Amino acid sequence: MDDSKKKSAVGKEEKKEPSNILVQIAIFVSVLFVSNILAMYMPESFPVPAPVWGLLILYFLLTTKIVKLHQVEQMSTFLISIIGFLFVPSGVQLYTHLEIIKSDGVMLILAIIISTIVLLVVISYTAKFIIMISSKIRGNNNASDTQEVNDGNN
Amino acid sequence: MAIINNSFFGIFVSIVVYLIGVFLFRKSKGFFLFQPLFVGMVLGIFTLWTIQHLTGASPAAVYDAYWQGGTNNHIGANFLFWMLSPATIAFAVPLYKRNDLVKKYWLELLLALIIGLFISLAVIYAATKAMGLSDKVIASLLPSSATTAIAMPLAAGIGGEPAITAMTCILNAVIILALGDQLVKLFRLQKDPIGVGLGLGTSGKTVGSAKAVQLGSIQGAMASISLVVIGVVTDLVVPIFAKWVGLV
Missing domain, CATH: 1.20.5 (Single alpha-helices involved in coiled-coils or other helix-helix interfaces)
Structure with missing residues (x-):
């Protein structure tokens, strides 16, 4: 009972059910698609890698509320939690x-x-x-x- | 060799060695040398080395099998490496969640990264000079605050060896993940969440930022900022510093 009260108290827009996982993947993929194109057109003397563009674009989409937090939060938490594992091949390199x-x-x-x-x-x-x-x-x-x-x- | 020329060989090895690390880390109640990424890296290299010596294959052939499932294949452990791109983008979320701090402190954060990097470069340069390392090695170490994609061409531009730079960027991350907690305590950084976040993000890149997210929302957001900003700052500051100390 107490828990449900707390949840409703924590802001309305921020605590929606997470979106369908495919929607979350779709948002990540679209952002990566655009950021790869941007990275491609950076001059060689001043490279800005695609993931950095992607971080900026997704941040921009979140601050302008075009993308809502519940549409990316679950995917983002998952990805950040497995970064140590994702880095194993780099280490083996x-x-x-x-x-x-x-x-x-x-x-x-x-x-x-x-x-x-x-x-x-x-x-x-x-x-x-x-x-x-x-x-x-x-x-x-x-x-x-x-x-x-x-x-x-x- | 035919058996390991398989897309899932590299992914399989990576996940097994990492899980062994997770197991050891838990059993030893968090002994820093049993940090899963460090264990995974050492065991992974050992596995490839063993296969190389058992089969008599060339190191390049064994590595190819691990990295891309053999020369004629395209996917292997590089799939996990590729997943680091969406994982980096994911830091937009912890950043957005503390947007209040970003709006309040953006100028201070930018200045901290620029001035902090200049001081770091001076200290690293002095230390490596004192250790008697060659200019080539020093030039390879200096750009390592940025991610590999930025640091490698930068190192080449100031007379360094990009391969050493790539190795440095990887080891930075492993060291921060293994020693981060101890270092934060040793240098009494924990009272200052903004500083710790920027420091972990700069020294440990995505891996350091993941560590910062575990420490708290402010630390996570600050590390995310440094991921974006430090690349550009490194790009601008390192060539100036290299010219200043006469490396170029």
Whole structure:
């Protein structure tokens, strides 16, 4: 009883029954079809891969409510949950790179581990500091902040 | 060899080695070296290596059988690789669910990725130089914040070896999935969901983002943003940095 009450409380449009799985697949396929075409026409010096286009297009379709959340959410949750598995063949691909590992060896692997950790830690802390600074600025200039929004609307 | 020149050989091997990983991970109560993807990768490579040595076939022939069901076939484990495209698109959903944060912080997030990448590149460059790695290897490592499709041509452009870059991108993801939890704790990142999301998405790509989604909705949304933005940022920042340190 309590559960059903909670569910109805969580917003009307967001909690519909998931669409037919074929409809969900159809949306993913259509987005991929368009994004593959877009990726094909990007200049070679500035590649934007199809999946990145696809992410942007689907995000755009969701924000404009052309695609509703219940039409893609189930498929999206499923796909994200199996990414680790989908990545196994990419990992096995290292089989073809065994020569590189043999020649450059331990130092290369060590450098890769270091670069991974550096990216994680540095990006995390940079974001933390930038948001800290900006919230101070926003806190002090609240009036000018809202003014800017008004200007944009006019 | 005839037996393994079969579309389902690669998919079969991938799923079995991954499930062994899932089993070991559960039995060991989450020991990081038994992370299913890592176990799957090691066992998968070991399987191919064993077949190569038992049959005396060339490494390329064994890999072909795994990847595309033999030279005359087109589908094998590459089907799973192909599925990563729709899986990447799927991150639009966690992103949309926290659209409030995107609207509020888009400028900060963009700046964080640009400045953060510059600092990361400087640290990685200094560390790899100190380790005595060649310029070719260093140039191959620098673009690895982007996905392979962007990173490989970029590496070639600044004098790196694309194969090393591809390997780096793959290992980044495996490392983040195996060590992510420990690293987040070690560097006390967990208090800052926005930072963790961006960090996991940048360092671990789609796999890191899947990890971020598990941590929470903010982390997931931020990782999804970095998937979109970091590619373009890497494309712009890495050549500038390479010129600046004299790699090109």
